[in-house]
Structure formats: structure tokens, C-alpha cells
Amino acid sequence: MEMINGHDPKPHAILFPYPLQGHVIPAVHLAVKLASRGFTITFVNTLSVHHQIVKSSQPGTTADNDDIFAGARKSGLDIRYKTISDGFPLGFDRSLNHDQFWEGVRYVFSAHVDELVGNMVGSEPPVTCLIADTFFVWTSMIASKYNLVNISFWTEPALVLSLYYHLDLLIKNGHFAKSHDNRKDTIKYIPGVEAIEPEDLMSYLQSTDTSTTVHRIIYQAFSDVKKADFILCNTVQELESDTISALQQKQPIYPIGPIFPSGFAKSSVATSLWSESNCTNWLDSKPTGSVLYVSFGSYAHASKRDIEEIAYGLLLSQVNFVWVLRPDIVSSDETDILPVGYEDQIKGRGLIVTWCCQIEVISHPAIGGFMTHCGWNSVLESVWCGVPLLAHPLLTDQFTNRKLVVDDWRIGLNLVDDHHKGKTITRDEAAEKISRLMGGKGGDDHELRKNIQEAKKILENALTKIGSSEKNLTQFIKDVTLKMIQKKYNYNKNIKH
Incomplete structure (x- = not known):
């Protein structure tokens, strides 16, 4: 199999966090982690999230100059930063108009993503990977359109991923249905999950109205994640070993958590959507x-x-x-x-x-x-x-x-x-x-x-040189690099034919 320009390709990933504080934070730390292992990262925030971060930053922080990664780049990391419209004006109250906003994220946002990725295809180094939060519904479509390695980033525990992943089993067994009389007995049939009570399912799987915008996002996102080449998970192998092993039978999943800023110090990258008080x-x-x-x-x-x-x-x-x-x-x-x-x-x-x-x-x-x-x-x-x-x-x-x-x-x-x-x-x-x-x-x-x-x-052990998360990250980088070479090879072969 040929190398690209005679040597291993340098991975260049476009990274899209979900536009919520709890998803942006681990995505920023993931960007820094991958960049410190040789990736080029283009990090894409929505204009609304970017505007909130800049507005909330203390004067003198790196977000002042409209690029939250300026400080990270000074330390030698190749992280570029872009913003994109989520389809709504800045002044639109996304919390108050919850359903309207998420419908927009579901339908309109992918067009903005498509345009941005399309414009970046000729960049240097060439874009090779798409890393998108698992809750996005368009990832496999965009990845296959631009011949990118499709990486899903899961920011919650493996247990939650597994429950969403096996939604079909919950429906088949009557524990999640479009009816008011869901079964209330213990759930014992999810692979890698010993037993869970219906009351411990995520709130969206407990609700009786299953036709909401968020439900439609969940149905689409968790059918789409099954097409991902790789899933990165912000958890630790030893904390959820059975659940992770069962998921690994289905797809390559790499628990690389906890994804924190190095030394657990305050991040050099501004991520907060609110002004912080010093306590x-x-x-x-x-x-x-x-x-x-x-x-x-x-x-x-x-x-x-x-x-x-x-x-x-x-x-x-x-x-x-x-x-x-x-x-x-x-x-x-x-x-x-x-x-x-x-x-x-x-x-x-x-x-x-x-x-x-x-x-x-x-x-x-x-x-x-x-x-x-x-x-x-x-x-x-x-x-x-x-x-x-x-x-x-x-x-x-x-x-x-x-x-x-x-x-x-x-x-x-x-x-x-x-x-x-x-x-x-x-x-x-x-x-x-x-x-x-x-x-x-x-x-x-x-x-x-x-x-x-x-x-x-x-x-702590997971993040040491010989720890599970560190080993999983190294394996992930090897597997992604190999996948990139395969994609490039197959693409060139198809062009020749």
C-alpha cells in the first residue's frame, strides 16, 4: 500500500463539538490531546457558542483575539479555529426556543457543515478525518461525501452509549415504546449491562411523549453512529469494562478518558459560556x-x-x-x-x-x-x-x-x-x-x-504511560493512520479506473 508523498500521512481532523457547554469542554481537551500527538486539528464552534465564550472571557485571556486556541498554538500545537452559523441569529434565545433551535440543528446545520468542509478540502495538510459529537445526525453523510475517516466522539459514559445503541432491544422488549404502558421490570438483556432499572434510563427513554425533536435527534444519531469507523469515548476501561467489551464486539471503541487539561490545571483555552467568579x-x-x-x-x-x-x-x-x-x-x-x-x-x-x-x-x-x-x-x-x-x-x-x-x-x-x-x-x-x-x-x-x-x-493509572487510556489512544492513532492510507489508496484506485 502506498504512502502519501512517500511517508506516513499527517492526520488532519476537523472537529465539531455539540453546541452545549458540557460537550464543548471535553472536545477542546480532545483537540489539545490529539494535537500534542501530532494531529493537525481544525476546531469548529458555532458562532453563538464562540460569541458566548469571548463575551465571558476575562480581559487578557486568549479568547480576546477571536481565536480561543491562540495560546495553544503558541505552545507549538497545530490547532486552527473556525466558526460556523448554527442557522439562527446571535440574539436568538436558544434556551427559551428550545425545540425550534434543535430542529434547526437537526435540519439546517448540516448544510453549513457541508459548505465549510467542502471549502477545506484543498487545505494543507489535506483534511483526512472528521471528528463529530455522537449526537450529530449528519456525520456519516459528510464523511463519505469527502472521503474522510468517520470518528464519533462520545462525551458520556459507555453505559449511556450502550443503552442508546441498543434502543431496538428496549423497543422490542417494551421498555421503551410509543405508549404509556412501558414495562417497569428490571432490564437484563442489554449486552455488557448486568441489570438496570427503567427509572435509571436516560430521561428521554423514560418519557411517554417520544415524538419530540430531541427523540428524533436520538433516533437519527444512534443509527448514524453505527456507520462510524471509530468511536472515541470519554471514560475509562476499568470503570466500565463489561459494557465497553460488549460494544467493542460491534465497533472499534477506544475509551481514552478522563479527557482533562494537562495537570488538571485551568485550561489554557477559554471554554466557559459564562463569566467566572474567582472563589x-x-x-x-x-x-x-x-x-x-x-x-x-x-x-x-x-x-x-x-x-x-x-x-x-x-x-x-x-x-x-x-x-x-x-x-x-x-x-x-x-x-x-x-x-x-x-x-x-x-x-x-x-x-x-x-x-x-x-x-x-x-x-x-x-x-x-x-x-x-x-x-x-x-x-x-x-x-x-x-x-x-x-x-x-x-x-x-x-x-x-x-x-x-x-x-x-x-x-x-x-x-x-x-x-x-x-x-x-x-x-x-x-x-x-x-x-x-x-x-x-x-x-x-x-x-x-x-x-x-x-x-x-x-x-490516574489510566493516564500513565502504560495505562489503559494512554494505550487506547496510541492504538487509535495507529488505526486512524492506517485507515487514512486505505481511503487514499482506494480513492486513487477508483480515479484510475
Whole structure:
């Protein structure tokens, strides 16, 4: 088989993250990781995401000059940066007009992608790979049109991938159907998944209305992923070995997580869609392990009542806390969400901010626990820092991630015990759970801390030179390079004929 220009080709991948904060962050770290292993990367953000990042960046950061990767390039990495329209004007409220926006992403966005990739075909080095978030519905079409290696990037645990991947089995067995009477018994037939309760499926697989925009995206995306040449997964082989092995029977899947910035320091690339408050001075004034960090992520909404009960629970527990409270946590137009006079009552022991650099906060020695929505980035970051979790899932994969955290790995507690039965939060239960997590009565914290230290070791080992994630990444690069040569060879052969 011929080499390209007499030597191994240099991979040049165009990388498309999904336009949500929790997907952009691991995609940026993946770009840096691959570029430091010899890839040329062209990273493509939507104009809307780019605009939010630049607007939120502190003056003097690399995002000021309209290129979030300028700093990474200075350190010698070949990462180019482009922006693309998502089909809507910048001022359009994507959160408020949720369905309209995602319909646009499903139908209109691929035309913009097609145009951009088409324009880049003659670039140097030649574009050879397409890396796109698994939730995009157009990846195989674009990859085959431009003869690119088709790489799907999965940002959630392998368990969630496997459940979506085997949607046909859930439908066939009546656990996910277009009816109100889905089976409620334990699911035991998903390859590599020992058993899972229907209540631990992702929220979209629990809902009775299965005709929504998001459902249509899921059906298309998870039939499309089966055409990918390779799937990269932000998880660790040892944490989900059975699930990953079963998926590897179907397709080449490479668990290369956790995908963090090197040294788990604040990223040199701006990724935040909100302005970040600096909590370091406040945390410096608190004893080691005494502060609970509370954050429900960048996307999901909570009810005003739940926020109020959590607020009183924090007050009653008497622990120190940092609470990230997005202005739109309840909704875009309801911003007055805390009980009247609350901030006066928590002076000195509670810090409320609208956003912060999560990595900086949870790696601070003062942090002793994390009340979380169980977004996958948050779970991995918490394990890396050895911080046990208090789980309060709100949406999508968070219910399934909660199962891993609380039931399987035993590194966290449920905020609400009977959350399966739709029981709501009460301030008393919240206060009691916070105390148990932070080492008060109940004594759970000792067991949780022991388990999370073991999980932390697994993550650290995976990223060493001889660790599973590092080996998988090396194998992936070899396989991609070979696939590129094959594609080039077949393409040239077809031209000659």
C-alpha cells in the first residue's frame, strides 16, 4: 500500500463539538490531546457558542483575539479555529426556543457543515478525518461525501452509549415504546449491562411523549453512529469494562478518558459560556474539607421549589458552601429565585456565584463534597479530586450517571432517597444528607471517601504511560493512520479506473 508523498500521512481532523457547554469542554481537551500527538486539528464552534465564550472571557485571556486556541498554538500545537452559523441569529434565545433551535440543528446545520468542509478540502495538510459529537445526525453523510475517516466522539459514559445503541432491544422488549404502558421490570438483556432499572434510563427513554425533536435527534444519531469507523469515548476501561467489551464486539471503541487539561490545571483555552467568579480567596479562608460545592451544571433547569428547599437545607446543615446558581436555573425569565434575605443569613459561611471555574474550585483542599446534577464531566472531575458526591439528577444521562455513582461505584449518596418514586426534596432531608456526606452523623463519609480514592487511582493509572487510556489512544492513532492510507489508496484506485 502506498504512502502519501512517500511517508506516513499527517492526520488532519476537523472537529465539531455539540453546541452545549458540557460537550464543548471535553472536545477542546480532545483537540489539545490529539494535537500534542501530532494531529493537525481544525476546531469548529458555532458562532453563538464562540460569541458566548469571548463575551465571558476575562480581559487578557486568549479568547480576546477571536481565536480561543491562540495560546495553544503558541505552545507549538497545530490547532486552527473556525466558526460556523448554527442557522439562527446571535440574539436568538436558544434556551427559551428550545425545540425550534434543535430542529434547526437537526435540519439546517448540516448544510453549513457541508459548505465549510467542502471549502477545506484543498487545505494543507489535506483534511483526512472528521471528528463529530455522537449526537450529530449528519456525520456519516459528510464523511463519505469527502472521503474522510468517520470518528464519533462520545462525551458520556459507555453505559449511556450502550443503552442508546441498543434502543431496538428496549423497543422490542417494551421498555421503551410509543405508549404509556412501558414495562417497569428490571432490564437484563442489554449486552455488557448486568441489570438496570427503567427509572435509571436516560430521561428521554423514560418519557411517554417520544415524538419530540430531541427523540428524533436520538433516533437519527444512534443509527448514524453505527456507520462510524471509530468511536472515541470519554471514560475509562476499568470503570466500565463489561459494557465497553460488549460494544467493542460491534465497533472499534477506544475509551481514552478522563479527557482533562494537562495537570488538571485551568485550561489554557477559554471554554466557559459564562463569566467566572474567582472563589480562591474565600476558599483559602476555610478549613480543609469543610466546604460543600453545589452546582447543577450549565444546561438543566430545576424547579423554584427545589432550589428553595436546597437553600434551606444548606442553612440547616450549618456547613460552609459554594453554590453556583445560574441566573436561568429555573427559567430564562424567572431570576428572583432565593428566599428573601437569604444572602444575609449565610454571610461568612456561604458563597453564591453565577458561575466559576469548576476545576479550580473542586481541586481546592477546602472542598469536602459536591452536590451535583451528575453531569459526566462533573462526575469525572470529582473522582479525580477524590471528592464524594451528593446526587440530584435533573435531565438526560444524569439519571444513568447517578446509578454508576451511587449504586455501582458507591462514591456518592442520593439527595432524595426515594427519587425513583418521584419524591420531592425537603429541607430536612437535604440537611441530613449534607451532614452525612460532609462527615456528620451517619458515618457514610468514611466508606465513600475510601471508595472514591480507589476510583481516583483507576483514573490516574489510566493516564500513565502504560495505562489503559494512554494505550487506547496510541492504538487509535495507529488505526486512524492506517485507515487514512486505505481511503487514499482506494480513492486513487477508483480515479484510475
